[in-house]
Amino acid sequence: MKAGVWVRVVGAALLLASLVACKSGPVRRVSEPAARIQQLTVKADGSWSVDLRLENFSSIPMQFDRVDLQLKLGEEAAGQLQTQPGLSIGPESADVVTIALKPAGGAKLAIADALAGGRSLAYSLKGDIAATPSEAKQRTFQIERSSALSPAPGLPGVMR
Numbered sequence: 001m002k003a004g005v006w007v008r009v010v011g012a013a014l015l016l017a018s019l020v021a022c023k024s025g026p027v028r029r030v031s032e033p034a035a036r037i038q039q040l041t042v043k044a045d046g047s048w049s050v051d052l053r054l055e056n057f058s059s060i061p062m063q064f065d066r067v068d069l070q071l072k073l074g075e076e077a078a079g080q081l082q083t084q085p086g087l088s089i090g091p092e093s094a095d096v097v098t099i100a101l102k103p104a105g106g107a108k109l110a111i112a113d114a115l116a117g118g119r120s121l122a123y124s125l126k127g128d129i130a131a132t133p134s135e136a137k138q139r140t141f142q143i144e145r146s147s148a149l150s151p152a153p154g155l156p157g158v159m160r
Contacts, residue, residue, distance in 0.1 A: 027059055028060050028133075029058060029059040029060070030058045030059075030060065030133045030136070030139075031057035031058045031059075032057070032141050033054060033055055033056055033057065033064070033131055033141055033143075034054075034055040034057065034143070034145065035052055035053065035054055035055070035067065035069060035125055035129060035143050035145060036052070036055070036125070036145055036147060037051070037053070037071075037125070037147070038051040038160070039051040039152070039158060039159070040111070040149055040158070040160075041157055041158050041159075042111060042112075042115070042157040042159075046103075046108060047100060047101065047102050047103070048100070048101045048102075048103055048111075049098055049099075049100060049101075050071070050081060050100075051096050051097075051098050052067065052069075052081060052083075052096065052097050052098075052099055053094055053095075053096050054085070054087065054089060054094060054095055054096070055089075055093075055094040056090065056091065056092065056093055056094065056131075057092060058091060058092070058133060059091050059092065060091055060133055060134045060135075061089065061090050061091060061134045062088070062089055062131045062132065062133050062134070063086070063087070063088050063131060063134075064085050064086075064087045064088075064089060064097075064129065064130075064131045065085075065086065065130045065131060065132060065138060066083075066084050066128075066129065066130040067081060067082065067083050067084075067085065067097070067099075067127075067130075068080065068082050068127045068128055069081045069082075069125045069126065069127035069128075069129075069143060070125070070126050070127050071101070071107075071123065071124075071125060072123060072124045072126075073107045073110045073111060073121055073122070073123050073149075074110050074121060074122055074123075076104065076106035076109075076110045077104055077106070077107065078101065078103045078104055078107035078123075079101050079102065079103050079104055079107070080127075081099050081101065081125070081127075082099070083097055083099050085097045111159065114149075114151065114159070115151055115156075115157065115159070118151050119150075119151075120148045120149065120150040121150075121159065122146065122148050123147060123148065123149055124144070124145065124146045124147075125144070125145045125146075126143065126144050126145075127142075128140050128142055128143060129141050129143055
């Protein structure tokens with residue numbers, strides 16, 4: 001094969017390979033987000049500050065538009081965690097929003113007992129999160145999570 005023909009064949013192959021690579025692009029996967037309590041702080045007036053961790057497991061950024069989750073501590077309904085964060089979270093990343101909550105009486109007693117005894121306390125979140133994947137329509141995701149909070153050593157009134 002002559003050198004000029006060889007250069008044209010290799011050049012054409014490289015051009016074709018680069019065109020195929022451009023066409024495929026990265027995979028756009030939208031996965032269900034998650035939410036969990038990162039920290040719950042009992043304030044002096046009896047209200048709570050809840051740091052809610054929102055996790056984006058998608059391969060693309062998502063705009064978190066609305067959070068509406070029922071919080072239970074043990075078997076006690078604590079209240080609704082509601083916010084409209086307007087928060088954009090990058091692919092496979094997380095961020096935290098802080099929500100003020102005036103808890104129900106039974107939940108106040110449950111957390112006071114756990115803090116006083118230095119014990120863990122089970123919690124559950126149930127509800128939905130509205131989020132918009134980049135360049136797509138808003139979707140509502142059903143969330144159900146159960147975990148536990150434990151007193152944070154050296155931080156009175158704080159559960160993590």
